[in-house]
Amino acid sequence: MKKIRIGIIGLGIMGSNHLKFLKNQPENYEVTALCDINPERLNREETEGIARFTDYRELLDSGLCDMVAVATPHPCHGEISMAAFRQGLHVMCEKPLTETVAKTDALLAVAKEAGTVFSTNFSMRTNPLNKVIKEMLEKDEIGKIIRVDFVCTEWIRSQKYYDMQSWRGRWLGEGGGVLMNQAPHNLDLLHWWFGEMESVRGTIGTRLHDIETEDEVEATFISKKGFPIRFYANTGEAPGIDRIEIVGDKGTLIREGGKLNFRKLEQTVSAHLAGDAPFPLTKSELVEIPVPEALRGAPGIWANIAEAVNNGAPLIAPGADAWAAVEFANAITISHFTKAPVTFPVDRNAYDExxxxxxxxxxxL
Ligand SMILES: NC(=O)c1ccc[n+]([C@@H]2O[C@H](COP(=O)([O-])OP(=O)(O)OC[C@H]3O[C@@H](n4cnc5c(N)ncnc54)[C@H](O)[C@@H]3O)[C@@H](O)[C@H]2O)c1
Incomplete structure (x- = not known):
């Protein structure tokens, strides 16, 4: 496999993780350049021997990279990724792609024009149970969906987490709170599993931390297929719950943490509803679904990107799909302030205002 010469832009928590991982993947990647506006982040033991820049444009102009990983705060993702695409580079842009639907549209148009590989780091797509859920939905094994409940509270963050970087928890710094930073992973899964949504009604609040943006969100989507999806996320509870309940005509699928169980009905819900019994006696069998082996998390994403760049493999988390998490988040925020449901697509100007x-x-808030 041809080695991909990669530059990392933004060397904070996530950029440093990417650096560590990519340096351990010498068969696929060579980290040739690094950039951070903060020289202290650049000049560390682990960055020695790699070209270093404080301006991302100099890194892009250096000719040292085939690809860049963008791991700055979200409001600069769009500008930096677009500049990289205009240089013909491949891009792995951290989630969320940007903080507004309008900026996301602009980025996707430039990426499409470039035609290079564009991935994001929606690493939850590498969780094999999440893949099994997608396959079961595609094969219609759960039947026509009746309702979905998704609780995502395994995101606890301390006040220190917000205070240690001035951009965190601020509208200017990140364009949102849990909806922009943590929940994009969960919102992406909703889109990946259930497709496009018709509308959403939601509320957001700052209840658990001293920050400007929301640390709690509650929303109900109506999918294009007509069923409701209730969604809740926060960054302030423990031990935290990561639970999805998908209720369909053929049974109920529940993933909680690392376990996936299917309560498979002997007779479908629709048959019971149409039957003679006024109080149907439903019977189901509990099927525990085994966890397949898989390369999880960022390593899974990076292995897939190398395959995509070198052999044209399909991406696990294409940038082109990542608009949905931004659009869903923006819609919930609008709905909170208008106290009304928001129909998709989101009004770009309304959200910018x-x-x-x-x-x-x-x-x-
Ligand atoms: N995929 C995931 O699971 C995951 C996990 C954590 C963070 N992230 C994403 O990664 C991004 C960074 O988050 P973090 O927690 O690492 O933040 P951080 O504050 O720790 O790091 C950001 C770094 O970017 C640098 N920077 C800011 N503006 C820059 C610019 N214009 N050019 C170059 N460098 C610049 C800062 O100096 C800082 O070192 C965020 O968008 C976040 O959502 C993704």
Whole structure:
């Protein structure tokens, strides 16, 4: 396999993780350049021997890279990724792609024009149980969906987490809270599993931390197929729950943490509803679904990107899919302030105006 010469832009928590991982993948990757606006982040033992820049444009102009990983705070993802695409580079842009639907549209248009590999790091797609859920839905093994409940609270973050970087928990710094930073992973799964949504009604709040943006979200989507999806996430509870309940005509699929169980009905719900019994006696069998082996997390994403660049393999987490997490998040935020359901697609100007008001403290939580 041809080695991919890669540059990493943004060397904080996530960029440093990427550096560590990519340096351990010498058969696929060679880290040739690093960039951070903070020289202290650049000049460390683990960066020695690698070209270093404080301006991402110099890194892009250096000719040292075939690909870049963008791991800066989200509001610069769009600008940096677009500049990389315009140089004909492959891009792995951290989630969320950007913080607004309008900026995401612009990025996707430039990426499409470039035609190079564009991945994001929605690493939850590498969780084999999440893949099994997708396959079961595609094979119609759960039947026509009746309802979905998704609770995502394994995201506990301390006040220190928000205080240690000035961009965190601020409308200007990241364009949102849990909806922009942690829950994009879960919102992406909703889109990956259930496709496009018709509308969403939601509320957001700052209840558990001293921050400007939301640390709690509650929303109900109506899918294009007509069933409701209730969604809850926060960054302030423990031990935390990661639970999805998908109720279908053929049974109920429940993933909680690392376990996936299917309560398979002997007779479908629709047959019971159409039957003679006023109080149907339903019978089901509990099927525990085994966890397949898989390369999980960022290692799985990076192995897949190398295959995509060198052999044209399909991406696990294509950048082109990642608009949905931004659009869903923006829609919930609009719905909170208008106190009304939001129909997709989101009104780009309405969201830009709302975010502007939040940044300028004309509105707030
Ligand atoms: N996929 C995941 O599971 C995952 C996990 C954590 C973070 N992230 C994402 O990674 C991104 C970074 O998060 P983090 O926690 O590492 O943040 P961080 O604050 O620890 O690091 C960001 C770094 O970017 C640098 N930076 C800022 N503007 C820059 C610019 N214009 N050019 C170059 N460098 C710049 C900062 O100096 C800092 O070192 C965020 O978008 C976040 O959502 C993804």
């Amino acid at each position: 709302l975010l502007n008001d939040l940044i300028n403290h004309k509105k707030g």
